[in-house]
Amino acid sequence: MGIAYKRVLLKLSGEVLAGAAGKGIDNETVLKICRSVKKVADMGVDVGIVVGGGNFWRGRTSEHMDRTRADHIGMLATAMNSLALCDALEQLGADVRVQTAIEMRQIAEPYIRNKAIRHFEKGRIVIFGCGTGSPFFSTDTAAALRSVEINADALLKATNVDGVYDKDPNKFDDAVKFDTVSFQEVITLDLKVMDSTAFSLCKDNDMPIIVFNLDDPENIVRAVSGETIGTTVKNQ
DSSP states (O other), rough: OOOOSSSSEEEEEEEGGGGGGGGSOOOHHHHHHHHHHHHHHTTOOOEEEOOOOOOTOOGGGGGTOOOOHHHHHHHHHHHHHHHHHHHHHHHHHHHHEEEESSSOOOTEEOOHHHHHHHHHHHOOOEEEEEETSSSSOOHHHHHHHHHTTTSSSSEEEEESSSEEEOOOOOTTTOOOOOEEHHHHHHHHHTSSSSOHHHHHHHHHTTTTTEEEEEESSSHHHHHTTTTOOSEEEEOO
């Protein structure tokens, strides 16, 4: 099986790790996702991962809490998810490192870009925890930032929808899915792909975004192999 991208940044939402429970971590679900991640790594692809924390904490719903503090709690939630992914991947025989944007030396490496690149050169999977390390930025923005920093060939956004539509497919039966769409068309049509900061970062740095459904984790393998899956957002 060929590969279309030599280095990718995989963005996982925290919610997908919870499985049917909706919150916390479901071990079988995590292992199922990690089997596909390891398969991609075994194909010779450099894999970086950014994971959200929504299965533990949704900071924006904490109306009476200071936003900065709420975001810091969310970053710690992503660190827990990063460690869970690391453990599952190691159970499967993968060589993994966790780097966090907030220093916590006892449990993970601090994020150092050059060190992450070196890990890729040694065939390791690198999981980036704690978002950007700053409040007011989403983990989508962290994924966009890390993808640019590590010189990824594409950002893979694994979600609960199977691509980008011209309107909400849950509300409109006639919604049309795009196979490919340009960054400019996304702006013109006001399509929802990522938050505006993350989207602008990808657009300005010519970073393709592949949006696909994670219900079948093998879609990660298909995306890396260059199969037409989900929606690819790129510059024309």
